[in-house]
Amino acid sequence: MDWRSKLLHAAPAPVGFESLAPATYRGSTTVLPDLPATANATWRQPYSYGLYGTPTVLDLAQRIADLCGGSHTFIVPSGQAAIALVSLALLRPGNHVLLPENIYGTSADLAQQYLIPMGVEADFYDAMQPLAAHIRGNTRLIWFEAPGSITMETPDLRAQMAEVQSANAVRSEKIVTAIDDTYSSGVLLRPFDLDIDIAVQALTKYIGGHSDLLLGSVTIGAKNDAIYEALGNTHRILGLNASPDDASLALRGLQTLAVRLEALEKSTLQIAKWCANHPAIETVLHPAFPTCSGHESFKTLFTGSASIFSFVLKREFLEAGLSREAAASEVANAKVAEVISRLKLFKLGYSWGGTTSVVMAYPDTPRIQQKYGPGLIRLGIGLEDPADLIADLAQALS
Ligand SMILES: Cc1ncc(COP(=O)(O)O)c(C=O)c1O
Numbered sequence: 001m002d003w004r005s006k007l008l009h010a011a012p013a014p015v016g017f018e019s020l021a022p023a024t025y026r027g028s029t030t031v032l033p034d035l036p037a038t039a040n041a042t043w044r045q046p047y048s049y050g051l052y053g054t055p056t057v058l059d060l061a062q063r064i065a066d067l068c069g070g071s072h073t074f075i076v077p078s079g080q081a082a083i084a085l086v087s088l089a090l091l092r093p094g095n096h097v098l099l100p101e102n103i104y105g106t107s108a109d110l111a112q113q114y115l116i117p118m119g120v121e122a123d124f125y126d127a128m129q130p131l132a133a134h135i136r137g138n139t140r141l142i143w144f145e146a147p148g149s150i151t152m153e154t155p156d157l158r159a160q161m162a163e164v165q166s167a168n169a170v171r172s173e174k175i176v177t178a179i180d181d182t183y184s185s186g187v188l189l190r191p192f193d194l195d196i197d198i199a200v201q202a203l204t205k206y207i208g209g210h211s212d213l214l215l216g217s218v219t220i221g222a223k224n225d226a227i228y229e230a231l232g233n234t235h236r237i238l239g240l241n242a243s244p245d246d247a248s249l250a251l252r253g254l255q256t257l258a259v260r261l262e263a264l265e266k267s268t269l270q271i272a273k274w275c276a277n278h279p280a281i282e283t284v285l286h287p288a289f290p291t292c293s294g295h296e297s298f299k300t301l302f303t304g305s306a307s308i309f310s311f312v313l314k315r316e317f318l319e320a321g322l323s324r325e326a327a328a329s330e331v332a333n334a335k336v337a338e339v340i341s342r343l344k345l346f347k348l349g350y351s352w353g354g355t356t357s358v359v360m361a362y363p364d365t366p367r368i369q370q371k372y373g374p375g376l377i378r379l380g381i382g383l384e385d386p387a388d389l390i391a392d393l394a395q396a397l398s
Contacts (some may be wrong), residue, residue: 082216084174093119102148205353352380
């Protein structure tokens with residue numbers, strides 16, 4: 001061969017090597033053995049086309065399914081892609097979907113800005129109230145999230161699933177239930193023990209664990225051919241390929257998940273406790289604390305807590321030194337901005353679950369039960385020494 005051809009057709013590397021690290025297989029073209037093999041080249045037969053999975057991505061999928069106790073997992077490029085895959089696979093014009101009002105914001109945007117204009121009916125429910133009154137004849141999909149985003153309420157999933165099951169008992173097309181299980185990383189909560197059909201995760205958070213990748217997973221609980229077919233075909237049509245390099249980082253993240261979760265829980269509880277005693281803080285929204293709505297459900301559903309919680313600054317603190325007019329206006333938000341700008345170890349950013357602590361303000365987050373006002377701040381705790389994080393918060397609030 002000419003040297004140019006040799007560049008492309010080198011002899012295979014010697015075999016017989018074993019590593020502790022899972023290999024990273026990249027590839028868009030999956031080489032087929034012969035022409036008859038093209039007859040089986042479907043997404044159900046992954047090694048037929050790059051989009052249907054490389055060994056690295058499918059290894060991650062299998063491990064997530066095993067970890068969560070599910071029957072099958074699809075890996076997608078982000079947590080939001082996982083949410084979108086479920087809704088787009090299952091919903092058609094005329095169907096009705098229910099979402100908790102405290103669901104992850106972009107999930108709500110998908111319903112409002114995409115599903116509704118496409119002819120799907122969508123309603124937001126109060127996650128802390130019974131569900132039955134919201135269920136309609138055309139309800140096809142019900143979303144849960146536990147704890148909810150930002151305000152951290154834990155719904156009574158057992159009672160809500162009992163309501164869904166009694167609705168399902170008298171209908172031919174069953175309502176499918178799906179949960180955003182990112183908080184629990186598939187281990188602190190067991191959604192499939194509650195008979196929830198699908199659990200999605202932003203692997204971006206605890207599975208990746210180092211703020212250096214975006215990935216999502218969609219896991220089916222009990223084997224269900226209709227759901228499997230709908231998800232698999234939609235995954236194919238939307239082209240939701242995940243990078244093997246990101247999957248390889250997530251596989252590495254899985255190896256340290258247990259120790260990270262344990263350390264993060266301990267630090268986060270310590271910091272949340274300190275916040276609960278701070279004179280500028282009105283309330284701490286951490287599901288392991290009785291001050292957090294749904295704490296009783298949290299205790300019975302979860303085996304541990306994670307690294308994210310919120311707190312609300314007192315009105316007097318926000319308005320100190322301001323005239324009455326200024327206090328009543330947007331100016332009260334300036335105090336939140338000042339606190340955040342003084343923080344040194346907490347970085348201002350949305351995505352949590354990594355090794356570095358993050359902070360974000362959520363002024364005027366709308367909730368049916370409660371108005372939190374301008375002083376709502378969320379912390380994502382990292383692996384820094386908790387004493388340093390507390391000192392950082394203390395100087396910022398001083
Ligand atoms: C609860 C929850 N679900 C899903 C997502 C989306 O994850 P990703 O950033 O990977 O799209 C996030 C991101 O913040 C989240 O907090």
